[in-house]
Amino acid sequence: MSMLRDPSAKYRPFGQINLPDRQWPSRLIERAPRWLSTDLRDGNQSIIDPMDAVKKRRFFDLLVEIGVKEIEVGFPSAGATEFDFISGLVRSGDIPDDVTVQVLTQSREDLIRTSFASLEGARAAIVHLYNAVSPAWRDIVFRMSKDEVKAIAIAGAKVMRDEAARYPDTDWHFQYSPETFSTAELDFSIEVCAAVMEVLAPTPDHPIILNLPATVEAATPNIYADQIEYFCRHLPNRESAVISLHTHNDRGTGVAAAELGLMAGADRVEGCLFGNGERTGNCCLVTMALNLYTQGVDPGLDFSDIDRVIETVEYCNDIPVHQRHPYGGELVYTAFSGSHQDAIKKGFEARETQNDEQWRVPYLPIDPADLGRSYEAVIRVNSQSGKGGFAWVLEKDQGLKLPKKMQADFSRHVQALADELGRELNAADIWDAFRRAYHVKTHPKHFQLVRYEESRASDGTRIFAGTIAVDGVEQSVSGRGNGLISSVMGTLREAFGVDLEVSDYSEHALGQGTDARAAAYLECRSGDGRTIWGCGIDEDVATASVRAVLSAANSAVAS
Numbered sequence: 001m002s003m004l005r006d007p008s009a010k011y012r013p014f015g016q017i018n019l020p021d022r023q024w025p026s027r028l029i030e031r032a033p034r035w036l037s038t039d040l041r042d043g044n045q046s047i048i049d050p051m052d053a054v055k056k057r058r059f060f061d062l063l064v065e066i067g068v069k070e071i072e073v074g075f076p077s078a079g080a081t082e083f084d085f086i087s088g089l090v091r092s093g094d095i096p097d098d099v100t101v102q103v104l105t106q107s108r109e110d111l112i113r114t115s116f117a118s119l120e121g122a123r124a125a126i127v128h129l130y131n132a133v134s135p136a137w138r139d140i141v142f143r144m145s146k147d148e149v150k151a152i153a154i155a156g157a158k159v160m161r162d163e164a165a166r167y168p169d170t171d172w173h174f175q176y177s178p179e180t181f182s183t184a185e186l187d188f189s190i191e192v193c194a195a196v197m198e199v200l201a202p203t204p205d206h207p208i209i210l211n212l213p214a215t216v217e218a219a220t221p222n223i224y225a226d227q228i229e230y231f232c233r234h235l236p237n238r239e240s241a242v243i244s245l246h247t248h249n250d251r252g253t254g255v256a257a258a259e260l261g262l263m264a265g266a267d268r269v270e271g272c273l274f275g276n277g278e279r280t281g282n283c284c285l286v287t288m289a290l291n292l293y294t295q296g297v298d299p300g301l302d303f304s305d306i307d308r309v310i311e312t313v314e315y316c317n318d319i320p321v322h323q324r325h326p327y328g329g330e331l332v333y334t335a336f337s338g339s340h341q342d343a344i345k346k347g348f349e350a351r352e353t354q355n356d357e358q359w360r361v362p363y364l365p366i367d368p369a370d371l372g373r374s375y376e377a378v379i380r381v382n383s384q385s386g387k388g389g390f391a392w393v394l395e396k397d398q399g400l401k402l403p404k405k406m407q408a409d410f411s412r413h414v415q416a417l418a419d420e421l422g423r424e425l426n427a428a429d430i431w432d433a434f435r436r437a438y439h440v441k442t443h444p445k446h447f448q449l450v451r452y453e454e455s456r457a458s459d460g461t462r463i464f465a466g467t468i469a470v471d472g473v474e475q476s477v478s479g480r481g482n483g484l485i486s487s488v489m490g491t492l493r494e495a496f497g498v499d500l501e502v503s504d505y506s507e508h509a510l511g512q513g514t515d516a517r518a519a520a521y522l523e524c525r526s527g528d529g530r531t532i533w534g535c536g537i538d539e540d541v542a543t544a545s546v547r548a549v550l551s552a553a554n555s556a557v558a559s
């Protein structure tokens with residue numbers, strides 16, 4: 001097998017930020033930031049087939065419905081599809097009053113003018129200007145000095161200022177991104193941003209948005225937090241700027257970086273639903289928002305029907321949401337493994353007796369119901385599963401609440417089936433296995449209940465009379481006794497030599513209304529020392545318990 005080569009010559013450690021009195025590690029995120037969705041821009045520029053106007057509109061409507069108030073709707077100078085969508089949306093009058101659209105442009109005069117033109121007639125809009133500032137981009141892409149790169153930003157800002165004046169009916173907001181901020185010298189990013197602010201003259205009442213991207217994530221998230229705190233502390237006229245975060249996920253920590261960035265003093269977060277975006281994607285707004293939610297902070301975004309959100313996102317991006325994606329993935333609330341299932345089942349049982357709302361179900365960081373998910377898929381059964389798993393499935397699917405000791409008995413049947421099939425066992429598999437194991441609602445080979453009647457003698461003794469088919473031949477049986485079960489058991493012993501002693505019995509109601517039935521469970525000891533279980537389900541408890549006796553008798557003679 002080949003080995004990775006020694007990386008030390010090719011790659012260098014990122015190093016540290018000189019901020020010994022950093023404050024962010026001891027801060028909490030106590031309120032939601034301003035959110036900007038860049039699904040229709042950064043997300044759209046990263047997919048194989050960019051969205052057409054129909055898909056963009058559907059995505060836009062979804063974002064509005066979720067409650068996103070700032071939406072980057074595209075890159076108007078990219079081409080006619082983008083321009084026409086944006087100007088069509090503006091002219092449609094369908095942008096709600098509390099939603100502001102944003103467009104992105106390189107710092108090139110013609111592109112900036114095109115961007116303003118696309119927004120003609122907008123009530124309010126954010127024009128977002130960017131140019132890369134870090135050494136690699138300066139040296140390789142622009143082949144420019146620091147001053148020349150700063151001049152690109154200043155020139156772009158001047159065009160923005162002048163264009164805004166040409167369309168006085170729109171409430172313009174300006175955003176500037178020193179692209180590649182996280183790999184640039186911090187003091188240089190501050191210098192460029194301050195120069196842009198000088199041109200655009202923001203005030204605390206009409207601030208500029210300074211968006212600080214980790215264009216390519218290159219360090220651990222604490223470094224990004226240090227960079228944000230440093231920037232916030234050293235930016236002149238800080239109160240006239242909204243500090244915005246725009247992280248990517250190249251190292252898999254885009255959300256973590258944005259969270260620490262908020263602790264470091266930022267006000268706003270840009271990202272995409274389910275983390276779509278260039279390469280490994282942008283910061284995932286769903287994860288960010290629901291992380292806040294699970295800390296008791298209202299994120300201001302509504303994911304209460306997450307499956308509908310996923311459906312639209314998958315349709316528009318033509319990329320599936322991964323089954324393990326935080327909060328949204330199909331498998332993220334599912335436990336296959338025995339000890340997890342056991343803990344989850346106990347967690348739900350504890351919830352029924354708990355008298356406060358606090359969510360404390362082990363292994364589930366959030367109540368799936370809050371996102372519109374049912375509890376059905378919380379536990380699924382395969383060869384890694386334990387008793388809690390099939391007991392949960394039988395309870396949810398059939399309403400059965402097996403006694404703990406019977407679960408242990410049924411466990412070997414389930415384990416054998418899972419090993420034999422080598423796949424997940426669905427609810428039907430488990431129910432079939434249960435019916436076969438305990439001769440429930442099957443046509444058992446030996447004892448079958450044909451008819452059953454119960455009466456009371458004048459002294460109150462119960463009298464049982466009925467017909468049992470034994471190997472297909474009907475036989476009358478009867479018995480007397482205080483306990484119906486022992487009476488039926490006695491009859492079976494006398495008439496057919498079934499050698500069983502009842503050691504435990506339980507019953508519970510099943511279903512409601514016209515579906516109401518009863519389930520009875522019987523633990524018996526056979527003459528040769530084995531433990532044999534029986535289960536009966538019928539319209540009333542008495543018949544269910546008679547069936548439970550026959551179920552145990554069938555097992556006794558079958559094994």
Ligand SMILES: CC(=O)SCCNC(=O)CCNC(=O)[C@H](O)C(C)(C)COP(=O)(O)OP(=O)(O)OC[C@H]1O[C@@H](n2cnc3c(N)ncnc32)[C@H](O)[C@@H]1OP(=O)(O)O
Binds near residue numbers: 105
């Ligand atoms: C990190 C990000 O996600 S940034 C957003 C990136 N998104 C997009 O680019 C999607 C839309 N873009 C496009 O459709 C095209 O890039 C267009 C139509 C806007 C422009 O296309 P082109 O004119 O062919 O230029 P292209 O994008 O290749 O840029 C190359 C030139 O612009 C310069 N440039 C790149 N970015 C910037 C910038 N932000 N500001 C100013 N100049 C820039 C480059 O240095 C290069 O200059 P050169 O030709 O003198 O070497």
Ligand SMILES: CC(C)C(=O)C(=O)O
Binds near residue numbers: 042130177180246248
């Ligand atoms: C334009 C900027 C904000 C960007 O998309 C990035 O740096 O990733």
